[in-house]
Amino acid sequence: MKTRTRFAPSPTGYMHIGNLRTALYEYLIAKANNGDFILRIEDTDQKRYVEGATDIIYATLKRVCMNWDEGPDIGGNYGPYVQSERKAIYAEYAHKLVELGGAHYCFCSKSEADEEKNEELNIKFKDPCRMIPLEEAKKRVAAGEPYVIRQTVNKKGKSKYHDEVYGDIEIDYDELDEGVLLKSDGFPTYNFANVVDDHLMEITHVVRGNEYISSTPKYNLIYETFGWEHPHYVHVPQVMKDAQHKLSKRNGDASFQDLVAKGYLPEAILNYIALLGWNPGTDQEIFSLDELKKVFTVERLNKSPAIFDITKLTWMNGCYIRALPFEEFHKLAQPYYKQALTRQVNEEELSRVLQQRVEVLGDIPAQIAFLENVPEYSNELYVNKKMKTDAEIAKNSLIETRKVLAEVSDWSNDNLFATLKALAEKLGLKNGQILYPVRIAVSGLETTPGGATELSVVLGKEETLRRIDEAIKKLS
């Protein structure tokens, strides 16, 4: 049987990290087995529907190259792929389930149902409507009385099923409540729609958060009543913000698009989240999506929750940035240069310097702000033990440097460095005694991306000389 997995998000807002990870595992299970990855939109709750949310789902999956084989936009043989368009199908199956004894009509109002249960005393909802003879219930339905269809739980004893990650799970049937399958507005609940759809779409592996572990027996009951086989279950642990709280968009935790906006590369994010709850069994940590397809197995999925560690993602993002072809980095950095700079600088040189140093693209503007304007600084900055400089040495050294630089025509890093090194030798100074003052003079900063000569190249001859003149004036 062909492996078929599905990513079934509800369009309620941004794509959060846990969601994306689930999608990734679904995708990898399918692709590792030459199977199909299906996108299904679960929009049965009109109240929670957020305009534009579906587009975010499409855009995100496309951005990380997780292409789906069937979905609302491209169709397929098992459509429609949007649940709101499958309303008639659920109604048909819901009524069929009633006939089969797996569900019943319920005429209670929501508040009546709430009164029936008592969480303190642990009394599950025992629907009085289940006692209504089917013929009578049907008459009331036909007469136009509002109703819902509730699951009927008759079985006694333990429900057992196997989970690919958690192993064998046993839950007492008494723990299962008779939840609503078809709402009074005619829409199904997730509890029903996912079963019908997964069966009809021939889904072989269901991947979802482990919060579904305890409700899975209810779904199995429905599969059983219909005489359907249930899919393989792959419940995955939560992605946490800290030990107590899971990552959630409601708390304003970073979503995929937030991270991208901050300058994290989609490939790096995907790589990082793949490793949150899964490991390859080797020391390799950097994986492209294609590599993941080759090595991914559900057996190496973890049971315990994982805390999302932005620090490690940041490191990994740095690895991806450094591995970028130069042209690609240069292109990606452009918007950030425009944010920070109005002056003309040698952007090629700037990119060369920055690619080795930047971990998150969003850090660029702050790192290069000094190129636009030299910040206020104190002459104390020239005092550096290791470089053996102080304000006096700096002043003299800058005066000499200024003379030499004014004559340089080949304004390249190699040439500038060779020139200043020669100058140091000629003056009997350490390299640092020439170079360190230049960095302070052109940047006003103790530490900068790139050294004195690199910064000079970035700034260009005219601006470099101007800044050195300013510095000499400031030292006088």
Added chain:
RNA sequence: GGUCCCAUCGUCUAAUGGUUAGGACACCACCCUUUCACGGUGGCGAUACGAGUUCGAAUCUCGUUGGGAUCACCA
């Protein structure tokens, strides 16, 4: 509260009865070096606790503790 699930360095994790408990991030030190960064070397740092089983337990069993999930006409 009932039920279910989870538990190795601060974090992500490896080790499916026998290892000095391994790696990565972070942190610290040193090296490289025109600062920073990159890179390199080293260091710090964990089997939640208690009983068993066993020649031998991070690993198996039970208990304790801690955490999470679930108990919606949300998914």
